[in-house]
Amino acid sequence: MNKIARLILASGESSPDMRYAAGFSTPDEFLYFSTDRERGVICSPLEFSRAVAQARDGVTVHAEAEFGGPDRLEMLTRLAASRGVAGYLVPADFPVLWADRLRGRGLEVRVEEGVFFPQREFKSSAEVDAVIRSQRAGEAGLRRAVEVLRESEITPDRMIRWRGELLTSEILRSEIDVAMVRLGMQPTGTICAGGEQAAQPHNTGSGPLRADWPIVMDIFPRSAETGYWGDLTRTVVKGKASELVRRAYDAVLAARELGKSLVKVGADPAEIHLAAARKMEEAGFRTGRSDKADFGFFHGLGHGVGLDIHEAPRLSPRNHTPLRGGEIVTVEPGLYYPEWGGIRLEDLMYVAPAGAARCLTEAEDFLEIP
Structure with missing residues (x-):
């Protein structure tokens, strides 16, 4: 297992990359991930229905409960296991605390040194x-x-x-x-x-x-x-x-x-x-x-x-x-x-x-x- 998923942890209001990837904005942080087969977001109950209505075409909206939420570390651990990935590729502004926590779970965290979405x-x-x-x-x-x-x-x-x-x-x-x-x-x-x-x-x-x-x-x-x-x-x-x-x-x-x-x-x-x-x-x-x-x-x-x-x-x-x-x-x-x-x-x-x-x-x- 050496595949890596792309991951963003941010709010749509604060992160242009999240807004671009997900297609909608929220004041609170949520999760975006993509693999070679799918793109998805994981949202709290507060934002789930709005995400379903507004998400970019091709982006699947998941509830936190599907991955053991609301514990974010548990969600990311289960997401990696369910998608068969060894870890995550994250943007340069990804929180260091969460990178450390993920590595503590044995997951690889790589930082994209360039622009996360050059197509923007x-x-x-x-x-x-x-x-x-x-x-x-x-x-x-x-x-x-x-x-x-x-x-x-x-x-x-x-x-x-x-x-x-x-x-x-x-x-x-x-x-x-x-x-x-x-x-x-x-x-x-x-x-x-x-x-x-x-x-x-x-x-x-x-x-x-x-x-x-x-x-x-x-x-x-x-x-x-x-x-x-x-x-x-x-x-x-x-x-x-x-x-x-x-x-x-x-x-x-x-x-x-x-x-x-x-x-x-x-x-x-x-x-x-x-x-x-x-x-x-x-x-x-x-x-x-x-x-x-x-x-x-x-x-x-x-x-x-x-x-x-x-x-x-x-x-x-x-x-x-x-x-x-x-x-x-x-x-x-x-x-x-x-x-x-x-x-x-x-x-x-x-x-x-x-x-x-x-x-x-x-x-x-x-x-x-x-």
Whole structure:
């Protein structure tokens, strides 16, 4: 007996691999297994009927009692014996405690060092549609933010006031998030960073927003129904942008459009990244590091989007694996300088297996909001 079964122990809400394998999500952990003959899940009575209704085609739903549950160690021991396997192949994030317990029962536990489901990189038409729905919700959140900024007034000391109070990153973020929640999304970590905070790409933003300074809004909703994400970034200025900020915006926009034009089957992701980086460098925006922080363009050009917000493939200088068709990737160049903030513009691209790549983002591009 030397066969190995594949095993996931996780909740559908926390594990994209579980969501992908089982076809449904639960807040509590359950078991997924597959052998060369079958794929199945083992669920508690709380989730059994829902699993039967929602499980992916070809996945058999089992009750815990079939394997001596609810004792999970007993279930996994009996599962291995009944399927004639010597142990389990598990993903890299499998709990160490459970690996030790299984080994204590004489079962082999191997860790998949690579991606557990490489096929997740290549989306079906249904998956593309799910990402598009999330992206449209993100765009609705962006429209709400623009409405708020258009309704706002600039105070004599160049702050932004909305509905009688200073407009903060927190208020703007909440308006974006509420708009997306109404469309069935689960917003997490929406970025509304203004001024110097915008020079830190993952700073979510806090405190009052100032007029005439760039505000980076990075919006990435996850669908509560499907688990698929959208990803969208726009940068705006309430008031009048400086000449430097205008030039930086134009450089980032040109780099994004160049990057999008290069996304296609057979393209080298590293070359796409480097072409966009050169475009901004040629516009006069240098990348480097000071004694305070990195500046310029110092992150990858893009990443895959699906059941994870960041997944394969990466558009980065380290990835030379050609695009094969079926991927959904962001193209999001940015420029960041602690002296005045940052600019980032992000669209989603679908690498169609045949024909031209398709942009999945419909949001407009503009810098100033009077």
